[in-house]
Amino acid sequence: VRLIRRFEERAMELVRSGEIVGGIHPYIGQEAIAAGVCALLRREDIITSTHRGHGHVLAKGVDPARLFAELAGRTTGVNGGRGGSMHAADFSLGIYGANAIVGAAGSIATGALWALRRQGGDQIAVSFFGDGAVNEGALLEAFNLAALWRVPILFVCENNGYATTMPVAGAVAGSIPARAAAFGIPTFEVDGQDVAAVYQVSCEAILRARSGPGPVFIECSTYRFDAHHTYERRVRTDYRPADELARGRSRDPVDIAGARLDHRQRQAIDAEVETTLDEAIDFARRSPRPDPAGALDHLYATGLKPRLHDGSR
Amino acid sequence: MTVLSYRKALSRALADELARDPAVFVLGEDVRSAASHITAGLAQRFGEDRVIDAPLSEQAFTGFATGAAMAGLRPVIEFQIPSLLFLVFEQIVNHAHKFSLMTGGQTQVPVTYLVSGSGSRAGWAGQHSDNPYSLFAHVGVKTAVPATPADAYGLLCSAIQDDDPVVVFAPAGAMDLRDDLDYSRLQPVPFGVGTVCRPGTDVTVVAVGHLVQDALAVAEQLSDRASIEVFDPRSLYPFDWDGLIGSVRRTRRLVVIDDSNRSCGIGAEIVTSVVEQVRLASPPRRVSRPDGAVLAFAPELDKAAQPNRRLLVTAIDEVLEES
Numbered sequence: 001v002r003l004i005r006r007f008e009e010r011a012m013e014l015v016r017s018g019e020i021v022g023g024i025h026p027y028i029g030q031e032a033i034a035a036g037v038c039a040l041l042r043r044e045d046i047i048t049s050t051h052r053g054h055g056h057v058l059a060k061g062v063d064p065a066r067l068f069a070e071l072a073g074r075t076t077g078v079n080g081g082r083g084g085s086m087h088a089a090d091f092s093l094g095i096y097g098a099n100a101i102v103g104a105a106g107s108i109a110t111g112a113l114w115a116l117r118r119q120g121g122d123q124i125a126v127s128f129f130g131d132g133a134v135n136e137g138a139l140l141e142a143f144n145l146a147a148l149w150r151v152p153i154l155f156v157c158e159n160n161g162y163a164t165t166m167p168v169a170g171a172v173a174g175s176i177p178a179r180a181a182a183f184g185i186p187t188f189e190v191d192g193q194d195v196a197a198v199y200q201v202s203c204e205a206i207l208r209a210r211s212g213p214g215p216v217f218i219e220c221s222t223y224r225f226d227a228h229h230t231y232e233r234r235v236r237t238d239y240r241p242a243d244e245l246a247r248g249r250s251r252d253p254v255d256i257a258g259a260r261l262d263h264r265q266r267q268a269i270d271a272e273v274e275t276t277l278d279e280a281i282d283f284a285r286r287s288p289r290p291d292p293a294g295a296l297d298h299l300y301a302t303g304l305k306p307r308l309h310d311g312s313r
Numbered sequence: 314m315t316v317l318s319y320r321k322a323l324s325r326a327l328a329d330e331l332a333r334d335p336a337v338f339v340l341g342e343d344v345r346s347a348a349s350h351i352t353a354g355l356a357q358r359f360g361e362d363r364v365i366d367a368p369l370s371e372q373a374f375t376g377f378a379t380g381a382a383m384a385g386l387r388p389v390i391e392f393q394i395p396s397l398l399f400l401v402f403e404q405i406v407n408h409a410h411k412f413s414l415m416t417g418g419q420t421q422v423p424v425t426y427l428v429s430g431s432g433s434r435a436g437w438a439g440q441h442s443d444n445p446y447s448l449f450a451h452v453g454v455k456t457a458v459p460a461t462p463a464d465a466y467g468l469l470c471s472a473i474q475d476d477d478p479v480v481v482f483a484p485a486g487a488m489d490l491r492d493d494l495d496y497s498r499l500q501p502v503p504f505g506v507g508t509v510c511r512p513g514t515d516v517t518v519v520a521v522g523h524l525v526q527d528a529l530a531v532a533e534q535l536s537d538r539a540s541i542e543v544f545d546p547r548s549l550y551p552f553d554w555d556g557l558i559g560s561v562r563r564t565r566r567l568v569v570i571d572d573s574n575r576s577c578g579i580g581a582e583i584v585t586s587v588v589e590q591v592r593l594a595s596p597p598r599r600v601s602r603p604d605g606a607v608l609a610f611a612p613e614l615d616k617a618a619q620p621n622r623r624l625l626v627t628a629i630d631e632v633l634e635e636s
Contacts, residue, residue, distance in 0.1 A: 046384075077417075078417075079415065079416050079417040079419070080417030080418070081417070082414055082415055082416070082417045083415045083416060083417065087415045087416070089415075089416040089419055089420070090419070091383075091416070091419045091420055096380065096383060096420075097412065097415070097416060097420075099408070101403065101407050101408070104376060104403070104404070104407070104408060105376075106373075106376075107372070107373040107374070107375075107376030107377045107379075107380065107404075108376045108377070108379050108380035108383075108408060109380060110373075110376075110377055110380060111376065111377030111378060111379060111380025111381040111382075111384070112380030112381060112383055112384040113380070113384075114377070114380075114381060115380065115381035115382075115384035115385060115386045116384045116385075118362075118386070119384075119385060119386075137372065138372040138373060138376065138403075138404075141370035141372055141373030141374075142373045142376065142377075144368065144370060144373065145367075145368070145370060145373045145374065145377055148368065296414070297414075297418070298413050298414045298416075298417055298418035299413065299414045299453070300413065300455075300476075300477050301413050301418075301421035301422075301423075301476035301477050302475060302476050302477055304455075304477070304505075304551055306453060307554075311586065311589055
């Protein structure tokens with residue numbers, strides 16, 4: 001939780017300094033969800049994430065140095081600098097990518113897990129998405145397929161109250177868990193600010209998915225402490241009342257988790273996190289930038305070379 | 314020699330690939346009962362776990378195939394209606410196509426999208442008669458439009474064996490073609506290799522899909538007054554530019570006939586790519602659907618919006634006269 005928090009804070013500093021181009025979608029306030037769910041996953045279990053994905057991929061085991069390098073567009077980044085903040089992937093860790101099209105990854109994770117199990121695997125999958133995604137038809141179709149074909153995937157909805165600036169009340173008819181329940185999917189609801197609660201519910205959900213078999217749905221209530229995107233600071237949007245912000249921020253997942261540790265333990269973790277991040281940022285800064293000549297490398301798995309700007313090959 | 318129909322060629326390619334590689338499976342709507350005939354007998358022969366009927370959830374099952382492909386399988390999705398590609402353009406373009414580059418080459422997405430019956434089937438009207446191949450060529454998804462039974466077999470096999478997503482458009486207008494073929498000589502046809510179906514010296518006619526047969530008929534019809542070379546690109550992306558440029562350098566005249574809409578259609582790309590490299594003896598011509606065409610229902614109207622032999626003859630006459 002602390003690592004994700006400080007990663008995001010440091011990343012926002014790098015956005016301000018111009019070292020990260022394009023900005024990020026900070027996960028601050030929601031860290032307990034990624035940490036609580038992913039603590040139960042094995043290396044071979046798979047996840048898909050979202051545009052707000054740093055927390056999920058860090059919790060699944062991505063090296064913070066290679067994630068910073070990715071955000072900074074360096075060749076040592078997890079995607080070689082070709083994905084950036086919204087598309088971090090590490091297939092060696094079962095991370096089938098952060099995906100910036102809201103609701104689209106649910107069917108991809110379902111298909112990937114179905115295929116792995118068909119080939120003899122015993123993995124499970126977690127597809128993370130936000131409250132905005134529950135209004136995407138493609139995701140609801142994925143719920144149906146996963147339930148129909150009994151794919152043991154956890155659909156984890158992080159309800160942070162807003163799809164960009166659209167409040168849940170203005171966007172969701174009915175209730176969020178009822179969306180999944182309509183497909184016969186067992187649903188859980190949990191306080192997404194408390195990592196221990198998320199861990200416990202996820203544990204129950206994973207056991208259920210493994211023995212079910214079939215999908216399980218968890219709605220995590222949470223609050224996004226910062227902007228939808230760092231760009232928001234420049235456009236100065238004003239869609240959340242001050243008292244709501246204060247109330248939301250008062251339940252800080254880092255403090256809730258930290259309060260369960262003794263002071264010295266917490267200090268040690270905090271210090272370790274700072275060292276890790278210092279080294280990670282240093283690694284990213286020292287890493288080479290990509291050669292522009294390789295802008296279309298990896299476009300085709302077969303190595304097909306497209307014609308260039310002037311038609312030359 | 315045995316007679317092979319275009320439809321049977323597709324079935325045979327599916328069966329051969331299912332038999333060759335256990336990672337291959339077929340997914341789609343009504344594929345077990347084979348509503349389009351293409352998948353007939355496959356569920357019985359290979360089992361229902363390799364020929365999978367999906368609910369009417371095109372977006373989800375197309376995304377599902379992307380995931381399955383990244384996890385090591387080779388899905389083949391059959392779309393019996395070309396216009397369904399508009400529903401899944403998102404899943405194919407934003408995900409399947411982009412993942413290799415976006416992940417820095419960590420993954421590949423070998424999915425085949427087989428459109429069994431693209432273009433007009435006469436009487437199917439506005440939402441069943443599209444030919445959206447130019448869109449896929451534009452975004453850079455590998456796109457094949459086989460014109461003959463042998464190419465239908467060969468290009469579909471290549472698509473399934475390819476490590477990237479590939480859309481194979483089987484034109485409704487070609488589905489009833491039959492050829493005498495030696496089955497033992499059927500083989501995969503590589504992408505980006507066109508073929509000169511009829512050699513000639515006066516004009517190169519590039520024809521796409523079922524229109525290859527029309528171009529050959531017109532070439533024969535006009536043979537007393539012009540020597541017409543018919544070039545079938547077979548795949549639109551990648552495109553055999555070297556093959557086409559070689560042909561036009563000889564004939565120095567160009568006509569393109571393709572059954573997609575005119576503005577930003579593949580015909581525009583073909584003409585442009587040629588004139589960038591070859592000085593032609595006369596201005597080139599395109600025969601296409603009109604700009605932004607929507608095929609209307611009544612047979613006269615349906616036909617009126619499609620390219621035809623009469624328009625092709627006129628275009629050929631013009632490029633010959635203007636030199």
